[in-house]
Amino acid sequence: MTTSDALPSQPFPDAARDAVYQAIFSRRDVRSQFLPKTIPDDVLGRLLMAAHHAPSVGFMQPWNFLLIRSAETKARIQALFRKANDEARTQFKDERKDLYTRLKLEGILDAPINLCITCDRERTGQTVLGRTHMKEMDLYSTVCAVQNLWLAARAEGIGVGWVSIFHQHELKSALAIPENIVPIAYLCLGYVSEFLDRPELEKAGWLSRLPLEDLVFHDTWGQTGGEHDPLAETYETLRQQYGYA
Numbered sequence: 001m002t003t004s005d006a007l008p009s010q011p012f013p014d015a016a017r018d019a020v021y022q023a024i025f026s027r028r029d030v031r032s033q034f035l036p037k038t039i040p041d042d043v044l045g046r047l048l049m050a051a052h053h054a055p056s057v058g059f060m061q062p063w064n065f066l067l068i069r070s071a072e073t074k075a076r077i078q079a080l081f082r083k084a085n086d087e088a089r090t091q092f093k094d095e096r097k098d099l100y101t102r103l104k105l106e107g108i109l110d111a112p113i114n115l116c117i118t119c120d121r122e123r124t125g126q127t128v129l130g131r132t133h134m135k136e137m138d139l140y141s142t143v144c145a146v147q148n149l150w151l152a153a154r155a156e157g158i159g160v161g162w163v164s165i166f167h168q169h170e171l172k173s174a175l176a177i178p179e180n181i182v183p184i185a186y187l188c189l190g191y192v193s194e195f196l197d198r199p200e201l202e203k204a205g206w207l208s209r210l211p212l213e214d215l216v217f218h219d220t221w222g223q224t225g226g227e228h229d230p231l232a233e234t235y236e237t238l239r240q241q242y243g244y245a
């Protein structure tokens with residue numbers, strides 16, 4: 001640390017830098033591996049503080065963190081999920097529908113803590129620096145808070161599962177969320193028996209990770225690096241180093 005009011009600008013030492021990438025590459029959406037072990041308050045406090053240090057448009061900090069521990073509330077929320085999930089299932093046909101039916105898409109009752117992260121769209125009034133033309137920036141800011149928490153949780157050995165299969169008005173009503181507040185993420189948090197090495201949907205054969213080489217364009221839309229992609233070697237090194245990339 002420095003005694004001035006600025007922070008040092010050099011990269012983190014190797015081990016610390018590696019830890020950041022470890023958290024990123026080994027983070028998982030967890031639904032099936034929760035343990036009933038309590039999350040201590042100091043750990044929970046760190047996760048919430050990590051979320052609160054997310055970037056936000058105009059430094060609006062539009063989030064709230066609604067912690068849910070009550071078994072009764074969790075059961076109510078899970079019933080809402082089940083209903084919505086039955087509706088969601090009907091969009092798929094044949095084998096895809098069978099596969100969808102086998103997927104476990106929430107860990108609401110298994111996770112010791114559920115957490116609803118919300119966005120107050122008028123936290124700092126109608127006029128927000130940086131949101132004049134793109135009104136949805138406050139929603140994106142709240143998603144940044146979710147990701148901060150998700151990564152910090154991975155570093156703490158805590159799994160997080162995001163459940164979005166709800167009717168928003170039903171979720172709001174079950175949690176007494178006021179009309180003007182938007183629920184952004186309903187998360188299940190808990191220690192886990194293991195973190196899967198790949199996304200559960202990938203392991204189940206639902207979809208695979210896309211090659212990054214096909215997603216990065218140079219100068220013009222659609223222009224990939226092709227055979228001589230200058231970044232390809234780095235991607236490959238990471239894939240081998242972390243086994244996840």
Ligand SMILES: Cc1cc2nc3c(=O)[nH]c(=O)nc-3n(C[C@H](O)[C@H](O)[C@H](O)COP(=O)(O)O)c2cc1C
Pocket residue numbers: 027028029030031104105106162163164165198199200201202
């Ligand atoms: C906005 C958002 C909503 C999601 N909703 C659900 C959900 O309702 N149920 C579920 O099982 N997973 C949900 N997920 C998790 C994704 O399925 C998961 O992130 C993806 O399959 C990649 O896996 P990974 O997070 O383990 O890398 C959601 C993720 C995001 C970012």
